[in-house]
Amino acid sequence: MLGTSDAITRLRALTPKIARSSAPILITGSTGTGKEHFARGLHRASRRAHAPFVAINCGAIPDTLFEAELFGFERGSFTGAFQAQKGKAVLADGGTLFLDEIGELPPLSQTKLLRMLEEREVNPIGAPRPVKVDLRIVAATNRAVEEQVEEGSFRSDLYYRLNVARVDLPDLSERREDIALYLHHFIDRFNRRDDCRVGSPDNELMNVLLDYDWPGNVREVRNFVEGVFIDPPDGPIGVCHIPAAFLRLQSSYSRSSDEERNLILSVLEKTDWNKVEAAKELHWSRMTLYRKLTKHHVTRGGAGS
Template identity: 40%
Template sequence: MKGSILIADDEAGIRESLTIVLQDEGYDCTTVSDGKEAIEAINKRSYDIIISDLKMPNVNGIGVLEHALQHSSDTLTIIITAHGTIETAIQALRKGAADYILKPLDFDEVLIRIENLLEHKKIIQENKHLREQIDQEYNFNHIIGESEAMKKIYKMVERVSGASSNVLITGESGTGKELVARAIHFNGKRAERPFLAINCGAIPEDLIESELFGHKKGAFTGASSDKDGVFVAAHGGTVFLDEVAEIPLNLQVNLLRVLQEREVKPVGANQNISFDTRIISATNKDLEAEVEKGAFRDDLYYRLNVVELELPSLQQRREDIPLLAHHFLQKYNKELTRNIKGISSEAMSAMMSYEWKGQVRELENVIERAVLLSDNDYLLLEDLPSAIRDVDVAESDFVSMSTGKLDQAVQVFEKHHIQSMLKRTDGNKSEAARLLGIDPSTLYRKMERLGLSE
């Protein structure tokens, strides 16, 4: 079926004719003869579209519309009206009707109106779903990490999100610089506008000027049409310049002028184009050292670095490793349709001891591989790559950490693991204690010590 439609009209001829036409097109139709019956039908099930006559016994079309808006907000209502009551139809539109159709009915027009409304509804639902996904992915309430280092980053992101100042994000590869840039954008006032990311190190040198600033048709071989650069294309939103240190020195002066003037001249153009775009840049290099070497302009550096966010390495936030590992375990259980229940203490100790040169990205890849290949109910030491299995835990940085940091890491792991078990058992503490292999009384003491609510 193409969609479900409720037809409410006190004229049997109109009900029957609409039903025949709509059913022939593949719609699921329900008919009622007055407004009271329409309200009863709405209470029993939901419809994609309601087609209601304006004047009906018991409850008129406006009453049906108001009830539908209150009890089935996703349903779209079309009002049928005669020429003499157009003013009332306009009133219905103001109250929330999706459309109105004049009598006598043109059935071809009715079909077109319905198809357009359903297509519009589909787009709205897709946009709503996309927005929910974006909010879920880039809302910092869902970013994994309870370490002090990450809490400082959260505070900085919250502070800069509401402004339009340029931000420079620094940190080693794999620490999540683009994720932080997106969080800044999607938690700020530009969230409804574009976020465009460009990797300055991945674009050939002869094309980067066109990518940044745009070009006119015929400006160079292969320029078959006009093209906006990222600054204009993201007008009102944010441009993320990843690996900004890789921009050639000869283009840096042009970029500086663009950032100062907030206008850009496309390659081959005679006029500048103004834009209102926030700039967030990122690098894994020491830009101050690049400036001293003459590889990066100091004036551009200061223009980009109004606010600097330095992301901690995984070594600086080891207490987050259990949280991250369990987060990735749940993620890849879902994506790979597996049901790995947890991570053994030996495997977790090895991961806590390992020096993650690839940072969070490497940890995620290791968990994905283990979930895919493991034949066990829990991820075991044997499921991890040899480089992690062979780490000497006794001599690792993990053991040499101060007692406070180690205790903190253990507490974070315990708290997260207990929360996971309680979630699995829908809050049944006896069952959670059984899965954890401890007495219920021990679980209660641990919950109290870790500050877990009842």
């Protein structure tokens, strides 16, 4: 991952150690922080790099189709099964199976996934016998899984099975020193792709971009830069070169960010700065609260700053 911030430096040092293991990994982080990108990096650095990296979006598959998608099926095993199909778990044999949006997985599918993890085998629909699989599981979510476990919407045994190694990817707003690096990275990428000569943001625009929280994280930076290349300037990027909608969004987000900070302060005062109680009051996980405290620079001694 790109970055010179302390958070990314620590992640970069941790990656080879995690990659050497075959233990399951749970990657958490907000939308756009690069969870799949990080998972692919782990795979490339692992002893399984020669084998497939297979991704499955748990939030995009109906509960009724999850078993067929993950385990596969035999020809004629159900209506419409005109030919056999290997499941994603079988396709990933020897490599890595990436389970994106694991927090969206319905309870019945969670049970089936847990059995695969425990038995290291899958049961393709209509197959006479199970199929052994050797793969590494990497799961990712932008949800507070601990909170889901407490609510009963996510199985605790599956959570503990996945949470053997844990990686928390920080929001871009928590590592502002990396924003300019990503801007230049994507400008260089799209210059090569489109054979353009777009320059860096000028000082006025750079101040705006560095002050913005980028709620969509790295993905939003990429989309912003790609939008500039629709009508690319032959030189530095100025405020005049970016969509007015972005400036309105930046202004609106700054206002909503201030409102969120004031809400956090209000709840912390109400709970006498008990962060566990404050997180419950806000219906957030403690991890989410701690991230937002860092994001908004909220400390008890400097609460009013």
